[in-house]
Amino acid sequence: NAGVTQTPKFRVLKTGQSMTLLCAQDMNHEYMYWYRQDPGMGLRLIHYSVGEGTTAKGEVPDGYNVSRLKKQNFLLGLESAAPSQTSVYFCASRGSNYGYTFGSGTRLTVV
Amino acid sequence: EDKVVQSPLSLVVHEGDTVTLNCSYEVTNFRSLLWYKQEKKAPTFLFMLTSSGIEKKSGRLSSILDKKELFSILNITATQTGDSAVYLCAVDNYGQNFVFGPGTRLSVLP
16 A cells, blocks of 8 residues: 655756656545645645645645646646755645645755 | 644653643634654654543553643653654644644654
């Protein structure tokens, strides 16, 4: 039972480059989330989805886009990376038992 | 705006000490409060609390909720170096997502 899988685990980007982070869950959860975690800031919600084909903005959505074409996958895109987007990114999913299941994180550095 | 506050933000203790971590919240609607432990990677679930005064316990960890005073505490007795982590508190406010606190970074020295 894999739970929530994030790829890649690490990435270094140059300013202006683009990339996509992939989150996959095998628990048939409806809700999926993308968070970023910075020192002293806790987890901040970027975007989330309440079901296949739906997305919504969270607390810090600027500079990011998302898509949920399939229920099990939630993609986070950076169109033009900036140093301020250096962070650790976590994906999470949530089922009927209320609790979140988190992925193992992606450490992104933008230089 | 719904808010979750944790204190202290950082704590250093020695093995064998007992620690108490605090989480207070201000939310319009309350469904549950959750505690997570985050070591190097993903946060892992510890407890979910929905009712006041009922202690949840798992080994040396325990937690209790006070819905009147809007706070929860997480106790760790006889701390070990493996307890070193960031402890996150989150509130389910019946919204689409949980509201997370900033976390308490606990360091347990040998």
